[in-house]
Amino acid sequence: MHNLARSRKGGFAVFKIGEFSKLTQVSIRMLRYYDETGLLKPARIDNDSGYRYYSVEQISLLHKIIFLRDTGFTVSEIALAISNWESCFVTRQLRDKRQEIVYGIRKEQEKLKKIEMALRDIHADNMAVHCNVTLKSVPSYKVLSLRRIIPDYFSEGSLWMELTRYIEAEGLAIPQSSKTFAVYHDKDFKERDVDVEVCVVVDEVLRKSSDGFTFHETEQIDTMACALVDGPYENIGSAFLALARWLHLHEQYSMVGLNRQICHKGPWNEENPECYLTEIQIPVVKQK
Template sequence: MFKIGEFSKLTQVSIRMLRYYDEVGLLKPADIDKFTGYRYYSVEQIPLLHKIIFLRDTGFQVAEISAVVQNWNETAMINFLNNKHSEIEASIKLEQDKLRKIEVAMKDMKGEDLSIRYNISLKTIPAYQILSLRKIIPDYFCEGMLWQELTELVESNSIRIPQNSLNFAIYHDTDFKEADVDVEVCVAVQELGESKDGFTFRETEPVETMACAMVYGPYQNIGPAYEAFAHWLTQHNQYKMIGQNRQICHCGPWNEENPQNYLTEIQIPVTSSHT
């Protein structure tokens, strides 16, 4: 048996940490002198201490460490480590996103704003004959699932789609939503067919005045583009937003590997008080 100071030297773990592990129930002394209160540890406790240190150094919290050491077998350990690996990966991604935002802010403060200048233009958008799929999806990042479903329908039913046909998404919610968003993905067709199984052939309404902006680069640039719209609307206060926003992805992950080369067009219908 070793006094706590001796055990500390032999295991290279501080007395403070040994006392802490005792307090939280991870590593109780093998014996405590009932007269002096001295803590004594045994050599048999060293493997358990090594497990605790390993788990602590790989990001496990006290409650997690307690659960792991009580179920120390190969199958359980693989599950515990896989879960912790995924958790740490997600945490790293979150921190990297924070770093990118900080870097952009620092460049802006130094007068080195590298963001794209978003030029707002006005267009008249005609009516389109389309095949569309409209659903409530978990969030905007799940839009790709709708495009996949629509693509599979076109292929399985041999629907004739003109070469370089226009593809766009319509966002039917009246405001921005973090979850359960109402999105319709559309592809222009030469003729209308029979709607079925949630897929709809229809003709869109023409839009007399559509404010449009081209967004170059990764999808993170879309947020600043909407901010540019806000400034534009403030400067051109004769225009008011109406209807549903649209988005056309001219160049994206399906035909371009480098996100810096993506090209997305944002369309916001507006009406003028002068008309």
């Protein structure tokens, strides 16, 4: 009772920073950091001694800060959430953070897969998957396509699902054996917000385009450099490496147009990723 009475400032009980640190299990260093960043200012600062004092009422605010910090929020994000602590706003913020964390986990899992592949290939003395490059002509196709900006290349599956749902909802008579391929519209490689178009070949242009779903004819490609790659999608980089080496050896050819990708075997018709079969196509032209 003696200490509590001595720590009363301005009519309410406060604790010195060391006492507050013990009671909340937060280090003095972090409390000072939260003070410097404006997240948690002391309830009182003694003008003579400079001592920081904290109130019981501030404990709940500190718990919110720690929770947000431990779930990956930055200082600026914490400040925004604290100043708008309504259920709807915080719910949106948490959902956005969850999506960000899920994306980060997926990128880390991709790194682990690459490490496992490298370890496997080192023992097999085979650090690269070798792909043969062939040239062929690709005709014009009548297609139903869906083009969207998606978060990354691994999100392409969502486009195929959306296209499939549209075909089913419209009752379109498109055989499952129809050719399918993806076209990549970005001029260079991008890690985020990629421009991808997925296409399914149709017998005829059936109706007008709507809501991103388009019936049109693709251009004929006189010379397409193609590389097939076996195994999971992580191996696709090897196909591009093979194409780069082929272009280096055949300097009379140069890249033009938009590259395509055909998944001959994928998760829809093959359970084992090691048996996937993917074809990368890059239009080329022979210099005169």
